[in-house]
Amino acid sequence: MRFDVLTLFPELFAPHLALGVTRRAFAPGGPVAVRLWPLRDFGEGPHRRVDDRPFGGGPGMVMMAEPLQRALAAVRAERGGDAPLVHFTPTGRRLDQALVREFAAGPGAVLLCGRYEGVDQRFVDAEVDLEVSLGDFVLSGGELPALALLDAVARLQPGVLHGEDSAAQDSFAGGLLEGPHYTRPEVLGEGAGARAVPAVLLSGHHAQIARWRRERALERTARQRPDLIAAARATGALGADDEAFLRSLGL
DSSP states (O other), rough: EEHHHEESOOTHHHHTTTTTTTHHHSTTSSSEEEEEEEEGGGOOOTTTBBBBBBTTTSSOOOOOHHHHHHHHHHHHHOOOOOOOOOEEEEEEEEEHHHHHHHHHHSOOOEEEEBBBBBBBHHHHHHHOOOOESSSSOOSBSSSHHHHHHHHHHHHTTTTSSSSSSTGGGGTTTTSSSSOOOOSOOOOESSSGGEEEGGGGGGSHHHHHHHHHHHHHHHHHHHHHOHHHHHHHHHTTTTOOOHHHHHHHHOO
């Protein structure tokens, strides 16, 4: 798959794409190709201008439609086809694992990283296929959301993570939050404040460990994200044992 990124700050992407386990996805010949398009290359005048004052007054600047049109035309001329254009904005659909899975199974997209007060609405109306938000807060631009999407998509590509089932055990993969994890030492600290690893994880009994992990995920989700429990119930994702455990917690 291929992602073309329209951005004023392409230098923000290079370090992330070359670091960590997901670098395997972005390496030459890897499953996820990323092409960065500096928007200044399509700006106007000697200063490569891409923004102007908003009509009607108000603070800040607005990204102009015409440089974006030129940039998008260049992307489509090189890429071919009709890849969807994704615009990152606080007014968009919240990015979640379901949407990530859609992108991970698709051909990629063109990612527009807005800046300033936003993008001329005429360009949005004419060209944008999907608007995406990280959450109910405001960032300085779309680069961080674009990186978040790229990282999340890369994790789902075969061979990228160390274990083939790693992504399947992540939070949201099965509709629940992931439970807690432990590693060495078996006992952390000394005396009254010592904390031991739960005994079941040292038992070697795989069925009991699997059930313990399921119950911890159910408990964490019910306490921190009850909306996910409601959604899991609505889709029939919770079994009789799950419901009995939640009732034992008074949830």
